[in-house]
Amino acid sequence: MLYYFWKRLTIFKEVVYIIYIDLSSGDQYLRNPSISESLSTYFITDPKFKDTVFHFSHSSRTSVVVGVNQDVYSEVNLDYIQAHQITLSRRAAGGGAVYIDPGNLTYAFVDNDNGTDYLNFKKYATPVIRVLKQLGVDAEMTGRNDLTVNGMKFSGMSSLKIGNRFSCGGTIMLDVNLNAASQSLTPPKTKLASKGIKSVHSRVTNIRQFFKPEFQDISIDQLKGLILKEVFQVKDLSKIPTYKMTEEDWQGVKRIADNSFKTKKWIMGKKMNDDYFHTNHYNGIGTIEMSFSVSGGLINHAKIFGDFNKANGNLSEIETQLTGTPYNPKSLLECFKNSHLNQNIGAVTPEELTDLMINKDYNTKK
Template sequence: MAKSENYVTYYETGSTDPYYNLAFEQYVMEHCKEGDILMLWQNDNTIVVGQNQNTQAEINQEFVREHGIHVVRRMTGGGAVYHDLGNLNYSFITDAGDTKLLSMERFTKPVVEALRALGLDAASSGRNDIVVSGKKVSGTAQRIHDGRVLHHGTLLFRSDPEMVAGALNADPEKFRTKSAKSVRARIGNIADFLQEVGHGDMDLETFWKYLKDALSGSLMVESELTKEDLQAVRKLRDEKYDTWEWVFGHTIDFTYHNKARWDGGSLEVQVNVARGGEIQEIRFYGDFLSLTPLTELEQALSGVRFRKEDVKAVLDQYAMNELFGPITEEEVLETMFPGA
C-alpha cells in the first residue's frame, strides 16, 4: 500500500459473501497500518447485526429462513441493517488521532458532499445517518484498533424496501422517539432521488465508479492483497465470521434484565448474579455506537458485587465514549440500577 498520506489506497473484495467481506475488512484494518484506505463492496441478501446486539432479538427468524437470508455480526456498534445487491457499502480506514475528538461527520461529510454534487439534498442526520430529502439512505458505524479507525456505512441505491422492513425486528420505542411509523416509511433509495434530478440513467455500476473517484480523488492507488493475505482472510472468515458462536452465541441466561433508550441509543443489560450477590456473567446489548469491544469490561465486572457503587468503581477505569459512544456512565448505571 502507499506510504504517503497524500494517497488513498483502494481495495475491493471481489465477493458478495458477507462473512468473507467482513473478514477482509477486519484484516485490512489490522494489517494495513499506514495511510488512508477506501473500500467499496457489497453483500448479497444479508442481515448485518451490530457488535453489541442480541442477534435472536434483532431478526425476524421466520422471514430470514423463508428468504434464505445470511446473518452475520460485524465488529462495529450500531443497529442491524439489511444488505442486498441494490446496496453499496463503503469503508474508510485511517489514523484515528485523538479519540475524544473523533466524530462521524469527519467521514460522513465527504459522502454527503459526493451526493450533493449529484444534485441531491443530502445531509448528515441524528447519531449516524445520512439522509436525502429527509429519507435515510445510509447508516454508519466506527471502530478503533491500535491507533487506526474504521468507519463504514451503507448506501441504499436500489434496495428492496420490503426485504429491508421484513427481515428486521424493529424496536417500536425507536420509532416512537423518531416520530416514524415504520422502517419502510423512513428509508429511501438514491436511484429514486437521482431520477428526480435528471440522473435517472445512472445505474449502480456507474454510481460505484463515481463514488470511488469522488471519495479517493486523483491520488488513488488501487491495490490487492497477496495470496498469503487472502488465505488469512478466508481463515478469519471460516473461524470467526461464519460461526454460530460469533453470530448468535453472545447471549446468556439471565437473572436480571433491563432495557432503556437514551439519546445515544438503546442499551440493554443482562446479568447472572450469584447467591452471594456477585456478578457471574454480564452482557451489554444495544445499537449504541461503540468504538471498541465490550469484552474487557464485561470480564472486569465478573466477580464484582452487583451494587451500584461497586460497578461504578469499575466503570470509572474505562473510557466510556469508546465503549458506549454517546451513552454516559450515569446512563449505564441508571439502566443497571434504575432509581438507585
C-alpha cells in the first residue's frame, strides 16, 4: 500500500496527499521518448496511485514532442529533424509541439479533479514560479499555459485527463539549443502573429541568463532539488515521501507505450490532401486548424487539428457533423451549434468556427 508514503500538505490551499515518484531506476527505458510520454498515463490509470503524484523527466536524447491533436506535417520540419537524428513522438496530452534536449527539464503533477483543477495551469506552475523567482527570474504565467520572462517563453504546459484523474506539467528551458529548436518547429504564422513575433527563436529563451550571479552555475539536479523542496514544503530532501519505480512499474509503462505511443500511425497521423487548410489562433484556447474539402457545395471531408489543451474532446463528433453539411455560413453555424464545442475543443463559439471555415484569409494552403 502506498498510503504510508503520502505526505499531507496545504501548499495548494487545501489538504492534499502527495508523493514524489523517483524515476532513477528507469534510465534504460527513458532513452525512448515514448516511455516518457507514457508516464502520466500510467500514473493516472494504475490503481496503486490514488492521490497526487509529482515527477520529473530529464532526457539524455533530443526529441520533438507534438500535442495529441497536432498535425506533424504543418508543425514540424520533418526534413530537419530526420537529418539531425531528432526523435519525433506524440503525447496523449494537448498543447503545442516542444523541442526537448538535455538542457530541458520537464515536471508533472498527476491529480484528481475536484471540478476546478483540470486545466488550472497556474495552480501547478506556482511552485516552479516561486523557485525561479528565488533564483532571480521574474517569471510569470501569460496566456493560457505559458511561463515567460521579459515577454519570452521558457516553459509550455499541457494536460491530459482520463476519467477523474489528470496530469498537468510543463517544460523548463535551462540550456536548450535554441537554434535547433527554431529549425525543428514550424508553428502556423497565425500563432506567431498572436504573440507579436516572427519566429520561434524570437519567442523562446533559456532562463539561466536571468539567474542571480550566485546561481549561474546551477545544475539540472540542483534545480530539481529546489523545486522538490518547494512542492513538498521541506528543507531536507530526505524528508520527501518517495516511491521508487520498480521493474514491474516500468513494464507497465512500456506496455502503454508499445500499445499506443510508439506506432507510426499514432506519431505521424495521416497527411491531409484537402482543398483547404484554415488556421487561426484564439486567445485562451489556442490554435485551431480545419482541413476540409468541398464538392458540389457540400463538405465531403473535414479534419480538426490544433494545440488546444482539451485533449479528451471528441473531435470526430464535430468532423462527422461537418461531413455532408452545405458549405455556407447558415448551415455551418447550425452544425457547430450541435457539435458540443465546449466539451470537445474549449470555449470557442459556433460563430468563430464558422468564420474560420468561410473566411479565405485563414487559408494557409495557397
